[in-house]
Amino acid sequence: xxxxxxxxxxxxxxxxxxxxxxxxxxxxxxxxxxxxxxxxxxxxxxxxxxxxxxxxxxxxxxxxxxxxxxxxxxxxxxxxxxxxxxxxxxxxxxxxxxxxxxxxxxxxxxxxxxxxxxxxxxxxxxxxxxxxxxxxxxxxxxxxxxxxxxxxxxxxxxxxxxxxxxxxxxxxxxxxxxxxxxxxxxxxxxxxxxxxxxxxxxxxxxxxxxxxxxxxxxxxxxxxxxxxxxxxxxxxxxxxxxxxxxxxxxxxxxxxxxxxxxxxxxxxxxxxxxxxxxxxxxxxxxxxxxxxxxxxxxxxxxxxxxxxxxxxxxxxxxxxxxxxxxxxxxxxxxxxxxxxxxxxxxxxxxxxxxx
Numbered sequence: 001x002x003x004x005x006x007x008x009x010x011x012x013x014x015x016x017x018x019x020x021x022x023x024x025x026x027x028x029x030x031x032x033x034x035x036x037x038x039x040x041x042x043x044x045x046x047x048x049x050x051x052x053x054x055x056x057x058x059x060x061x062x063x064x065x066x067x068x069x070x071x072x073x074x075x076x077x078x079x080x081x082x083x084x085x086x087x088x089x090x091x092x093x094x095x096x097x098x099x100x101x102x103x104x105x106x107x108x109x110x111x112x113x114x115x116x117x118x119x120x121x122x123x124x125x126x127x128x129x130x131x132x133x134x135x136x137x138x139x140x141x142x143x144x145x146x147x148x149x150x151x152x153x154x155x156x157x158x159x160x161x162x163x164x165x166x167x168x169x170x171x172x173x174x175x176x177x178x179x180x181x182x183x184x185x186x187x188x189x190x191x192x193x194x195x196x197x198x199x200x201x202x203x204x205x206x207x208x209x210x211x212x213x214x215x216x217x218x219x220x221x222x223x224x225x226x227x228x229x230x231x232x233x234x235x236x237x238x239x240x241x242x243x244x245x246x247x248x249x250x251x252x253x254x255x256x257x258x259x260x261x262x263x264x265x266x267x268x269x270x271x272x273x274x275x276x277x278x279x280x281x282x283x284x285x286x287x288x289x290x291x292x293x294x295x296x297x298x299x300x301x302x303x304x305x306x307x308x309x310x311x312x313x314x315x316x317x318x319x320x321x322x323x324x325x326x327x328x329x330x331x332x333x334x335x336x337x338x339x340x341x342x343x344x345x346x347x348x349x350x351x352x353x354x355x
Contacts, residue, residue, distance in 0.1 A: 011083065012039040013217045014063070014102075014185055019077035021055075021062045023297075024070065030297035032058040032072075034241035037324075040185070040217045045208075047220045047232035047249070049264065053294040055241040056221045057107070060187050064104060065094050081185070099130045103178035105171075105188040112174050113162040119146075119173045120158030123180055130181045145176040149206060168199035172206070179210055185217045186210070192227060204231055225268045229253060234330075237261045240294055240305035243324060247331040257333040259310045263290040304335070312337055 021033040033055045040046040048056050061067050063079055065086060079086040081101060086094065098104075106112040114122055123145060124138035133141060139158065146154035149172040162170055171191065178186055188207060192200040208231060211218045220231060228235055228249065235252045237245040237260065245258040256262045266288040292309040295301060301308055303318035310317065316336060324334040 010041060012041050012080075013082065014219075015039045015078075015080040016059070016063070017078040017080065019059065019062060019079065020075045021058055021067060021072060022075050023072045025298075028298040031241050031300070032297060033062060035077075036238070036241070036243050038236055038243070040219055042184070042217050043211065043215055045211060045218045045220060045231055045233045047222060047228040047235045048238060049222055049225065049228055049235060050238040051223060051264075051294055053240075053297075054238040056238055057189055059238070060104070060189050060219070060221055063187065064098055064102060065089070065091070096130075099126055099183065100181045101183060102185045102187065103181070103183035105174050105178050105186070105191050107190045107193060110162060110167075110170060113170060115162055118159050118161055119165070123158075123173070123177050126177055126180045141180070142176070145180055146173070148179075149173075149176045149210075150202070151176075167195055168202065171195065171199075171203055175203075175206060175210070179214065182214060183216060185219070187219045187221070189221045190223070191220065192222075192224065200227075207231070225264060237264070240300060241297065242305065242321075242334065244306070244334045245332065246324075248329075251329070251331055255331075257327050257331065257338040258306075258335045259312050259337075260290075260306045263288070263309075312340075 016036060016038040019033050019036045020031070023030040023032055036055070036059055038046065038048070038059070048059065050056055058067070058072075062074055063081075063086070065074075067074070074087055077087065081097065086097060089097070113119065117125075120139055120142045123142035124133075124135060127133045127138040127141050128135065131138075131141075143154045143158050146157050151157050151169060151172050157165070157169070157173075162173070165173065175191075186207075191207065192203050195203065204227060207218065207220070210216070220227060222228065232249045235247060235249050236243050237252075237258065239260050245252070245256070245261045252261065253265065256265055267290055269287065290309055295305060295308070301318065303320055304310070304313070304322055307313040307317040314337070322334045322336045324332050325338075327333045327338055
């Protein structure tokens with residue numbers, strides 16, 4: 001197994017080692033996360049990308065031990081937060097980690113918020129539990145948090161219910177709840193899904209501002225390569241429960257080595273980001289979809305799970321699961337043909353600007 005850290009690097013804030021999270025169902029064992037290792041350091045933004053069903057969200061839920069048990073269970077691996085393994089902790093012990101140590105922004109803010117409580121009550125509940133504030137102090141702090149995340153007239157918003165707010169406002173409330181206890185690590189699961197482009201940009205700017213202001217590590221789970229190009233320091237690409245590639249954001253977009261990563265970039269406008277000027281009269285590059293679908297978790301093919309969809313697959317690809325190996329520097333890839341050259345030249349404007 002390829003370790004996500006090196007002896008010379010500072011200790012990570014979060015380190016996932018060979019994580020296996022399985023779901024035991026009447027259809028069989030679903031290996032949603034199957035040997036994933038990741039690391040994120042203080043102040044770093046790690047993006048975890050891939051199609052729906054690749055195991056991104058299950059990895060995040062495993063970190064906070066929010067997997068429904070049964071049918072789900074972490075069957076192997078370590079989840080080290082500040083050097084402490086979270087896997088063996090009881091639910092009571094995990095309650096102290098959630099919020100204060102690790103905050104999380106869930107996919108859909110409307111389902112994350114209680115419709116019968118005001119947003120102020122929901123933020124205050126977290127503060128009362130973890131910070132031992134009085135109800136008055138918690139409400140005052142909730143107003144400050146809503147102001148911090150950019151909601152207009154926070155003194156009035158604190159008394160409103162989720163249905164009275166727009167999607168972008170609700171997302172800001174969820175962020176306020178996630179950072180209420182000054183977490184050291186924030187996990188954002190599809191934080192811009194279902195938001196219009198303008199609001200998406202505002203939410204991403206807010207997350208980066210919170211990272212800079214609070215000095216926390218940030219994990220962004222997304223299928224949107226535009227989000228990755230705009231925000232991430234490093235990128236981990238997942239497919240069918242495994243990590244298939246990892247690299248710095250510039251290196252990944254400039255030289256993606258796994259055919260799946262290349263396919264994701266080719267299937268996205270501007271290779272991941274619709275930023276930068278359009279040249280009059282120039283036809284935008286044609287998008288190319290990845291044929292087929294992520295295989296069902298109970299019917300995984302032999303060898304490389306991507307082989308049935310891969311234009312470069314050979315018989316050896318179907319013989320054994322390829323190990324994740326270094327491909328130069330901090331770049332790692334799980335592909336037996338990664339040393340060969342496959343044409344790929346599209347680099348997002350936002351990534352070029354960072355160079």
